[in-house]
Amino acid sequence: MKNYKPKNRLAAQTYIQGILKGDRVLLSRAITIIESNLESDKTLAKEIIQAILPYSGNSIRIGITGVPGVGKSTFIEVFGKHLVNKGHRVAILSIDPSSQRSRGSILGDKTRMEELANIDEAYIRPSASGDTLGGVANKTGETMLLCEAAGYDVVLIETVGVGQSETAVHGMTDFFLLLMLAGAGDELQGIKKGIMEMADMVVINKADGDNITMSKLAKRQYQNALHIFPQSESGWSPVVSTASAIKNIGISNVWDEIEKFKRLVDENGYFKKNRNHQQIQWMYNNINEELKNLFYGSKNIKEHLSVMEKDIVSAKISPVKAAEIMIQEFKDSF
Amino acid sequence: MKNYKPKNRLAAQTYIQGILKGDRVLLSRAITIIESNLESDKTLAKEIIQAILPYSGNSIRIGITGVPGVGKSTFIEVFGKHLVNKGHRVAILSIDPSSQRSRGSILGDKTRMEELANIDEAYIRPSASGDTLGGVANKTGETMLLCEAAGYDVVLIETVGVGQSETAVHGMTDFFLLLMLAGAGDELQGIKKGIMEMADMVVINKADGDNITMSKLAKRQYQNALHIFPQSESGWSPVVSTASAIKNIGISNVWDEIEKFKRLVDENGYFKKNRNHQQIQWMYNNINEELKNLFYGSKNIKEHLSVMEKDIVSAKISPVKAAEIMIQEFKDSF
Numbered sequence: 001m002k003n004y005k006p007k008n009r010l011a012a013q014t015y016i017q018g019i020l021k022g023d024r025v026l027l028s029r030a031i032t033i034i035e036s037n038l039e040s041d042k043t044l045a046k047e048i049i050q051a052i053l054p055y056s057g058n059s060i061r062i063g064i065t066g067v068p069g070v071g072k073s074t075f076i077e078v079f080g081k082h083l084v085n086k087g088h089r090v091a092i093l094s095i096d097p098s099s100q101r102s103r104g105s106i107l108g109d110k111t112r113m114e115e116l117a118n119i120d121e122a123y124i125r126p127s128a129s130g131d132t133l134g135g136v137a138n139k140t141g142e143t144m145l146l147c148e149a150a151g152y153d154v155v156l157i158e159t160v161g162v163g164q165s166e167t168a169v170h171g172m173t174d175f176f177l178l179l180m181l182a183g184a185g186d187e188l189q190g191i192k193k194g195i196m197e198m199a200d201m202v203v204i205n206k207a208d209g210d211n212i213t214m215s216k217l218a219k220r221q222y223q224n225a226l227h228i229f230p231q232s233e234s235g236w237s238p239v240v241s242t243a244s245a246i247k248n249i250g251i252s253n254v255w256d257e258i259e260k261f262k263r264l265v266d267e268n269g270y271f272k273k274n275r276n277h278q279q280i281q282w283m284y285n286n287i288n289e290e291l292k293n294l295f296y297g298s299k300n301i302k303e304h305l306s307v308m309e310k311d312i313v314s315a316k317i318s319p320v321k322a323a324e325i326m327i328q329e330f331k332d333s334f
Numbered sequence: 335m336k337n338y339k340p341k342n343r344l345a346a347q348t349y350i351q352g353i354l355k356g357d358r359v360l361l362s363r364a365i366t367i368i369e370s371n372l373e374s375d376k377t378l379a380k381e382i383i384q385a386i387l388p389y390s391g392n393s394i395r396i397g398i399t400g401v402p403g404v405g406k407s408t409f410i411e412v413f414g415k416h417l418v419n420k421g422h423r424v425a426i427l428s429i430d431p432s433s434q435r436s437r438g439s440i441l442g443d444k445t446r447m448e449e450l451a452n453i454d455e456a457y458i459r460p461s462a463s464g465d466t467l468g469g470v471a472n473k474t475g476e477t478m479l480l481c482e483a484a485g486y487d488v489v490l491i492e493t494v495g496v497g498q499s500e501t502a503v504h505g506m507t508d509f510f511l512l513l514m515l516a517g518a519g520d521e522l523q524g525i526k527k528g529i530m531e532m533a534d535m536v537v538i539n540k541a542d543g544d545n546i547t548m549s550k551l552a553k554r555q556y557q558n559a560l561h562i563f564p565q566s567e568s569g570w571s572p573v574v575s576t577a578s579a580i581k582n583i584g585i586s587n588v589w590d591e592i593e594k595f596k597r598l599v600d601e602n603g604y605f606k607k608n609r610n611h612q613q614i615q616w617m618y619n620n621i622n623e624e625l626k627n628l629f630y631g632s633k634n635i636k637e638h639l640s641v642m643e644k645d646i647v648s649a650k651i652s653p654v655k656a657a658e659i660m661i662q663e664f665k666d667s668f
Contacts, residue, residue: 046655053649138654145652200361278649283646286657291625294661313610314393315387318479321380323620327628334668 067178091147096127096160182218207242339600423482430494541576
């Protein structure tokens with residue numbers, strides 16, 4: 001495996017130069033290399049990332065989440081076009097740990113955001129596939145760096161999966177946007193309290209027609225709910241607004257708030273501080289995941305663990321001693 | 335260090351025989367060995383635990399928690415005497431990761447539960463000291479096994495620390511009792527929602543005198559609150575009651591509920607299943623903690639990590655690559 005080289009790979013320098021010139025085709029092919037699990041591709045990917053690293057970071061990274069049905073694709077399409085009209089170059093990525101290894105989702109995404117997909121200043125790339133959230137997050141994070149190096153100054157990272165992916169997106173973005181619906185049954189619509197706490201802005205989407213009154217009510221409710229959370233370290237107080245992506249109402253306001261946020265955190269130093277913290281945390285997340293992989297990934301350890309489990313249950317060995325033996329076995333395996 | 339032996343240590347068999355005969359003095363001295371950090375004591379402790387292991391497990395393990403001021407000591411004293419009157423032998427342990435290595439707390443505890451401390455059928459042992467919750471929980475867990483082997487058929491484990499210690503206690507007990515007060519300001523009195531979810535029973539203490547009406551109201555409120563949680567795997571629906579430990583009101587009812595719970599979970603198999611799960615989880619908790627200790631406890635790794643942090647912030651290296659290098663360094667260190 002190690003020396004197998006896919007036939008159509010170019011030299012690292014070709015990708016690097018292409019990305020720095022904003023070449024979309026070479027950017028896409030470099031991202032494919034990042035997403036690949038071949039050993040030769042992994043080496044190539046590292047070389048590319050290392051080279052573009054100093055050119056990354058010059059974007060505002062915006063995380064967008066919301067339950068299915070909230071109108072996320074339409075929102076991103078309309079929001080993305082608004083940003084392009086204002087002169088920005090926008091990259092749209094997503095995190096979906098549950099996604100299948102198929103090209104279907106790309107077509108799906110491009111269909112979802114048809115107009116945006118045909119604009120030169122926008123770049124849409126669906127989620128990398130992978131078995132673990134950590135692995136998928138790594139790939140999305142590195143894709144983000146490449147997009148930045150290619151000159152995209154706004155990166156939107158959408159959560160597609162549910163549950164933990166919001167935390168992963170929050171951990172790699174500067175601004176976290178939560179899309180909600182008015183009166184969709186229970187107050188928080190399956191959004192966990194922890195996710196509300198992450199939000200820098202809550203947008204109540206589909207605020208049009210008969211839904212306007214309900215949306216205004218929901219807006220007040222969310223404003224009240226956000227009040228009970230302690231002040232964020234960023235110094236920013238989360239805002240709540242209503243919007244209708246489909247009617248293009250309230251979209252420009254979202255960007256205005258993000259610009260206000262950016263000015264605030266640039267001035268008070270939080271932007272840089274948080275970015276540094278996120279980058280460092282990225283390393284620690286990888287270390288902690290890899291430590292567990294090292295241990296639990298060993299076939300011998302796995303077999304011995306299941307014996308230990310039985311011996312613990314039948315009181316042949318104490319859990320503390322069993323752990324000691326397993327750790328010793330782990331140490332001896334090197 | 336390894337061969338140093340404290341002068342007044344006896345042979346392992348002496349402790350083992352003493353514990354199995356219910357000798358309180360030898361039990362106490364064996365627990366001291368478990369709590370010791372001397373290498374020779376650790377070896378001795380393992381021998382003792384290994385020998386008593388088959389005689390452990392024959393108790394009902396009850397976790398008790400509640401914020402300071404809720405009357406926990408008085409409750410445990412009155413509850414413990416009730417159990418002794420019913421013919422039980424009761425061991426009272428506590429988990430307090432913040433406790434100092436001093437004998438002061440023992441005197442403190444014995445004073446707190448003066449009457450119970452003088453009853454032969456009750457055994458009070460305050461928290462082991464330690465730097466990590468994991469370490470303290472190990473020692474309390476092993477102390478519990480010794481108490482069971484010494485014939486104590488009810489073990490009460492009290493949380494003294496706040497925060498994570500409730501989870502540790504919940505992870506080593508069969509029944510989780512939450513003490514609350516009526517009308518003490520905000521609804522949940524600083525008890526996190528996660529802790530409410532663990533409770534098999536909520537007792538509103540100090541329900542006497544002018545406080546009775548408020549306590550009944552609180553009882554209804556907690557009953558409503560507990561309703562929104564999904565059914566526990568045990569099949570038990572948490573109950574809420576009022577009590578006044580100081581006036582000995584509602585105490586026998588607490589034990590009646592615990593006996594009802596025990597009958598239910600014996601019949602439906604949850605008791606045994608949960609015990610097995612807890613014992614196995616105990617091993618995994620130790621393994622995961624030790625994996626992190628192995629990595630982050632290395633001086634070289636620690637120094638290199640701080641260099642890596644700087645290089646990440648200055649975009650000299652990507653977080654993913656930094657993690658890879660650190661993991662390789664870890665592997666090479668064996």
